[in-house]
Amino acid sequence: MAPFDSVTARLILLLAETGSIGRAAEREGIATSAVSRRVSDLESRLGVVLFDRSAHGVKLTTAGAAYADGCRTVLRAIADLDAVMADFGSGQRGSLRLACTSAALTGRLPELLARYALKHPGIALDIQEMGAAKGLVALDEGRADIAIVSDNYDFTRFEIKPFEDDRVWVLAPPDHPLADRIEPRKDIAFEAVLSHPIVGSHHAGSLDRLLGDAATKAGKPFAESVRVESFPALVRMVEAGFGIGFLRSTSLHLLAGTDLVCAPLAEPWALRQLLVARRKSSPLSAAMKSFIALCSETYSPAV
Known part of the structure; x- marks a missing residue:
């Protein structure tokens, strides 16, 4: 052969x-x-x-x-060997390959990466934006060292730590029938909003899966009026009156400059997290150790 x-x-x-x-x-x-x-x-x-x-x-x-x-298996072994050899060097140089969801990149991750880069100028950062499922595949195939992903996946093969709390919120126009019941300081039940037309997003994405599973369990399928593929588009369609929408807290900054109202969902399943994940069997390089430590030091659980 x-x-x-x-x-x-x-x-x-x-x-x-x-x-x-x-x-x-x-x-x-x-x-x-x-x-x-x-x-x-x-x-x-x-x-x-x-x-x-x-x-x-x-x-x-x-x-x-x-x-x-x-x-x-072979490509993972090659990637692992590269990581091991890098640790035989001075420790001042290396690389860190991150697979990150868009939610992570719109949350606290950019500021954290800036701190990391300042503290470790010899570490080259390779940041790849992708969905959570693809991020975990990238870990499996040795194309990423660390993934920052949503928490509703199978993490059996991975070591995980919390990165950022990321609750699910509902949003609506100010003239919507639900508007009087939607305010940031008051939780609202998921079943209370399900009968209204909904702007869907990211087919088969983590939030879409999460909401779809919850709707199925509630016995009330989504009444989607339209589906979009980005959260900025979702906000604009909700503004235009196509229905209510759902965002994670890391994306609420997209509401700046709008008159949309929003409130967190009350159910325990809506209290989500972004996680730092790595493959259990992969060597833990110096660059990975320092980044994971920084994530843990700066994580503040929601009260």
């Missing part, structure tokens, strides 16, 4: 993620023919078919799924 090729391994994982040779080639900045040739050459050397190909794209075969799992 030919030596392990990390470039081809990353292409295999990218194809598994995108299901498209064209999208994988575009993401890697190479020709689609080059991607196809690498996969075909690898299949010939291995003597197995890794992907089922159709007009709709590509999908891993059973053998392909096993090979992709092996690629993740």
